[in-house]
Amino acid sequence: MKLNLKIWRQKNAKDNGRFENHQVVANEHMSFLEMLDVLNETLISSQKEPVAFEHDCREGICGTCSLVINGQPHGPQNGTTTCQLHMRHFKDGETIVIEPYRAKAFPVMKDLVVDRSAFDRIIQAGGFVSVDAGQAQDGNAVPIGKEIASKAFDAAACIGCGACVAACPNASAMLFVSAKVSHLALLPQGQVEAKKRAQNMVHQMDEEGFGMCSNVTACEAECPKGISVENIARLNREYIGASFTANK
Amino acid sequence: MELNGNVPSGPIAEKWTKYKSSMPLVSPDNKRRLDIIVVGSGLAGAAAASSLGELGYNVKCFTFHDSPRRAHSIAAQGGINAAKNYKNDGDSVYRLFYDTIKGGDYRAREANVHRLAEVSVDIIDQCVAQGVPFAREYGGMLDNRSFGGTQVQRTFYARGQTGQQLLIGAYQSLSRQISLGKVTMYNRHEMLDVVLVDGKARGIITRNLVNGKLERHAAHAVVLATGGYGNVFYLSTNAMMCNVTAAWRAVRRGAYMANPCYTQIHPTCIPQYGDYQSKLTLMSESLRNDGRVWVPKKMEDAKAIREGKKKGVDIPEADRDYYLERRYPAFGNLVPRDIASRAAKVVCDQGLGIVPTGLGVYLDFADAIQKYGKSKAHSMNLENPSAKQVWELGQKVVEEKYGNLFEMYEKITGEDPYTNPMKIYPAVHYTMGGLWVDYNLQTNIPGLFALGECNFSDHGANRLGASALMQGLADGYFVIPYTIGTFLANEIRTPKFDTNSQAFVDAENDVRSRLNGFITNGGKQSAESFHRRLGKIMWEYCGMARNAEGLTKARKMIQALKEEFYADLYVPGTADEFNPELEKATRVADFLELGELMCIDALQREESCGGHFREEHQTEEGEALRDDVGMAYVSAWGWKDTSLEPELNKEPLVYENIKVAARSYK
Numbered sequence: 001m002k003l004n005l006k007i008w009r010q011k012n013a014k015d016n017g018r019f020e021n022h023q024v025v026a027n028e029h030m031s032f033l034e035m036l037d038v039l040n041e042t043l044i045s046s047q048k049e050p051v052a053f054e055h056d057c058r059e060g061i062c063g064t065c066s067l068v069i070n071g072q073p074h075g076p077q078n079g080t081t082t083c084q085l086h087m088r089h090f091k092d093g094e095t096i097v098i099e100p101y102r103a104k105a106f107p108v109m110k111d112l113v114v115d116r117s118a119f120d121r122i123i124q125a126g127g128f129v130s131v132d133a134g135q136a137q138d139g140n141a142v143p144i145g146k147e148i149a150s151k152a153f154d155a156a157a158c159i160g161c162g163a164c165v166a167a168c169p170n171a172s173a174m175l176f177v178s179a180k181v182s183h184l185a186l187l188p189q190g191q192v193e194a195k196k197r198a199q200n201m202v203h204q205m206d207e208e209g210f211g212m213c214s215n216v217t218a219c220e221a222e223c224p225k226g227i228s229v230e231n232i233a234r235l236n237r238e239y240i241g242a243s244f245t246a247n248k
Numbered sequence: 249m250e251l252n253g254n255v256p257s258g259p260i261a262e263k264w265t266k267y268k269s270s271m272p273l274v275s276p277d278n279k280r281r282l283d284i285i286v287v288g289s290g291l292a293g294a295a296a297a298s299s300l301g302e303l304g305y306n307v308k309c310f311t312f313h314d315s316p317r318r319a320h321s322i323a324a325q326g327g328i329n330a331a332k333n334y335k336n337d338g339d340s341v342y343r344l345f346y347d348t349i350k351g352g353d354y355r356a357r358e359a360n361v362h363r364l365a366e367v368s369v370d371i372i373d374q375c376v377a378q379g380v381p382f383a384r385e386y387g388g389m390l391d392n393r394s395f396g397g398t399q400v401q402r403t404f405y406a407r408g409q410t411g412q413q414l415l416i417g418a419y420q421s422l423s424r425q426i427s428l429g430k431v432t433m434y435n436r437h438e439m440l441d442v443v444l445v446d447g448k449a450r451g452i453i454t455r456n457l458v459n460g461k462l463e464r465h466a467a468h469a470v471v472l473a474t475g476g477y478g479n480v481f482y483l484s485t486n487a488m489m490c491n492v493t494a495a496w497r498a499v500r501r502g503a504y505m506a507n508p509c510y511t512q513i514h515p516t517c518i519p520q521y522g523d524y525q526s527k528l529t530l531m532s533e534s535l536r537n538d539g540r541v542w543v544p545k546k547m548e549d550a551k552a553i554r555e556g557k558k559k560g561v562d563i564p565e566a567d568r569d570y571y572l573e574r575r576y577p578a579f580g581n582l583v584p585r586d587i588a589s590r591a592a593k594v595v596c597d598q599g600l601g602i603v604p605t606g607l608g609v610y611l612d613f614a615d616a617i618q619k620y621g622k623s624k625a626h627s628m629n630l631e632n633p634s635a636k637q638v639w640e641l642g643q644k645v646v647e648e649k650y651g652n653l654f655e656m657y658e659k660i661t662g663e664d665p666y667t668n669p670m671k672i673y674p675a676v677h678y679t680m681g682g683l684w685v686d687y688n689l690q691t692n693i694p695g696l697f698a699l700g701e702c703n704f705s706d707h708g709a710n711r712l713g714a715s716a717l718m719q720g721l722a723d724g725y726f727v728i729p730y731t732i733g734t735f736l737a738n739e740i741r742t743p744k745f746d747t748n749s750q751a752f753v754d755a756e757n758d759v760r761s762r763l764n765g766f767i768t769n770g771g772k773q774s775a776e777s778f779h780r781r782l783g784k785i786m787w788e789y790c791g792m793a794r795n796a797e798g799l800t801k802a803r804k805m806i807q808a809l810k811e812e813f814y815a816d817l818y819v820p821g822t823a824d825e826f827n828p829e830l831e832k833a834t835r836v837a838d839f840l841e842l843g844e845l846m847c848i849d850a851l852q853r854e855e856s857c858g859g860h861f862r863e864e865h866q867t868e869e870g871e872a873l874r875d876d877v878g879m880a881y882v883s884a885w886g887w888k889d890t891s892l893e894p895e896l897n898k899e900p901l902v903y904e905n906i907k908v909a910a911r912s913y914k
Binding site for chain 1: 295298299302313314315316317318320322323332334370372373374375376377378379381382383384385386387388389390406407409412413416419420421423424426427433435458487488489521522524525526527529530655656659660662725726729772774776777818820821825826828829
């Protein structure tokens with residue numbers, strides 16, 4: 001299959017950036033990133049600069065790959081990261097527009113690579129249980145209902161890719177923050193610090209320049225791991241509850 | 249030279265406890281004065297950095313990823329072993345120790361493995377306390393499943409994403425230490441050299457991957473937790489950026505690389521389908537709990553399937569060869585990985601493979617769906633359920649257990665594994681070899697430690713499933729926090745190091761000239777193209793089956809490829825910017841040297857054991873034939889100057905507690 005690519009090129013954070021047109025010959029069994037590998041090999045063989053994009057595990061779990069493909073974070077297929085998207089979902093002769101995530105809190109570093117370190121700082125603000133190695137009691141000492149464990153897992157399945165932010169018209173990070181707050185607040189081990197955690201993480205999220213949530217729910221639609229907006233409702237409950245009752 | 253593993257004396261079950269109670273300590277006040285560098289932020293690195301921070305040391309942690317949460321530990325699917333005996337099925341620390349030694353084909357150090365089995369129980373507790381959402385039973389207790397090479401259920405899991413959940417637990421602990429100021433995190437920094445001062449590891453040189461700046465970092469000790477080197481084969485289940493550079497740079501400064509030829513080829517991966525392919529995808533070993541492995545008995549059926557004229561479901565039961573169940577009745581589909589992989593190679597070599605390349609076998613869930621469907625119907629009091637009802641109920645149970653894996657398979661292959669059996673083939677997955685370390689996890693360079701997959705210590709010649717996560721976390725949470733003290737207790741008066749000293753300046757200059765060499769090389773071919781060619785050589789001659797002739801040939805081919813690499817490599821861009829092609833070039837350069845050493849090691853090891861199968865050394869039934877008299881040692885290779893032959897050091901393997909026996913899963 002022959003494809004026309006319209007790719008965002010940007011030298012570095014200070015450069016303005018622009019779209020560049022390329023053609024590539026691919027086949028339908030390739031993954032989207034393998035198609036970009038082919039493009040880069042062609043560019044390198046003609047001594048041109050390859051397109052910078054991020055990727056690592058290529059099995060949809062590390063959260064390194066990103067890209068906005070034809071206007072959708074991680075492309076057109078639901079519940080799929082870019083690395084797991086295959087070319088069989090595109091048509092021969094199609095024009096594909098490839099851009100980086102667009103969000104104030106995720107500045108572009110080069111071409112399709114953005115800086116997502118804001119997410120790390122949000123976790124550092126409270127996305128953990130304060131327990132040192134060696135302090136733990138027996139793993140079965142506190143029973144946890146199968147359904148609660150399963151719900152906590154659903155929230156913990158977030159891969160931190162940032163698609164929720166890229167999908168949101170406000171570039172809000174509410175889905176990401178709420179997934180972590182929910183994961184830990186649902187479990188007895190995380191409940192001790194739940195209030196402080198919700199407040200601190202929300203505070204850091206605002207500091208980083210993410211937008212407000214206006215219930216568009218595009219985040220859930222584009223999330224490759226199907227993280228539910230129910231988590232946002234839970235975050236709101238946790239946050240409001242904490243605002244009235246937490247010790248400051 | 250004969251190496252000493254510094255194993256403490258005493259009965260095996262008491263060694264670690266006694267050692268911990270008598271080892272030198274560093275007081276809390278002195279810990280505050282000591283700096284430690286941790287390279288890598290996967291399970292071992294993140295666990296080590298956070299635990300050392302908790303103890304009060306000043307820790308600097310480095311990763312080449314944009315965030316510590318991306319490390320490849322995240323991709324581990326199946327689970328983590330622990331000798332909890334929650335199932336009341338006869339598990340114990342001794343049994344986990346025994347299974348691991350036997351699984352490793354009697355090529356691991358007894359004392360390290362016993363310690364691993366001891367601390368395994370603490371890991372589960374620690375992870376639960378961190379909020380890791382392990383699978384639970386209805387009563388709220390932790391659930392377990394089986395993995396290869398064991399006859400008990402001791403594997404804890406979080407759906408098919410256990411590695412992700414454990415890594416996020418470790419990442420969160422690390423994040424807490426970062427917020428407390430005890431760990432300084434350096435994302436997008438790649439270690440390109442280790443700096444030795446008076447023979448001790450005192451720092452590293454890193455490249456800031458955003459702006460290309462070289463940086464000098466000093467500390468009282470350096471801990472490497474930089475993972476394995478499976479990507480030397482180009483195609484593997486490793487993430488694209490996994491590499492050997494940190495470990496290899498340590499080798500070039502004098503550290504020993506132990507048993508580099510021990511490579512784990514994982515039996516259940518999605519078969520290769522094209523030349524453009526960038527990686528292979530693992531299907532968790534947990535699938536072998538319920539999936540049955542088979543190929544057609546008849547050559548003509550296999551051929552018809554390859555040509556698309558028949559499907560797996562068209563082959564009647566009597567014409568299928570469930571070859572693992574046939575050859576290994578005691579363990580069946582749950583034989584260890586090396587054995588399952590070789591058995592797949594045998595049937596495919598006979599021409600019974602079921603994918604167009606001939607390199608693929610079936611992993612079939614039809615029986616499991618039936619079994620679970622019937623049991624579910626029974627528990628729902630459904631009398632005489634229809635075949636469709638049974639299938640639907642069974643399909644639901646299988647989906648609950650393996651849903652995300654089935655989904656991933658469908659995304660990649662475009663085929664539905666519920667209705668057509670999965671197609672699988674072995675692929676490079678893990679490397680048991682790694683930097684040589686003693687009982688303290690210290691390399692032969694004082695002050696340089698290696699943890700997790702980066703070291704060689706616990707898995708012998710073959711790693712059992714669900715043991716990598718166990719080892720990474722054991723090393724990070726429960727071993728290095730103690731053993732690093734044996735080195736640092738003598739360093740409490742050592743002042744901080746000046747990074748303007750000659751050793752640091754020289755190391756930085758070395759790195760700079762190496763990088764500039766790549767940039768100005770002026771050839772035509774990309775680093776990637778060399779990497780692919782290296783991978784093909786390694787897979788062909790140093791893969792699932794090896795022989796002297798092939799290994800000798802491979803070594804020459806790699807030397808020629810290395811020469812071509814330095815003559816015709818092309819790296820676009822400059823060294824002072826974000827330049828992934830330059831990163832690749834540095835990694836491929838080191839893979840070329842490692843690949844050669846792997847062939848040398850495989851050639852020198854005149855026996856078959858675990859993942860190392862020499863065709864010259866096999867039984868009449870085609871099983872691996874060890875040489876317990878001549879080869880019962882660790883091969884630790886020194887190769888500072890690659891223009892000379894590498895130097896072989898041996899650490900004898902002494903078995904005081906386990907009777908060395910032929911490894912049988914029949």
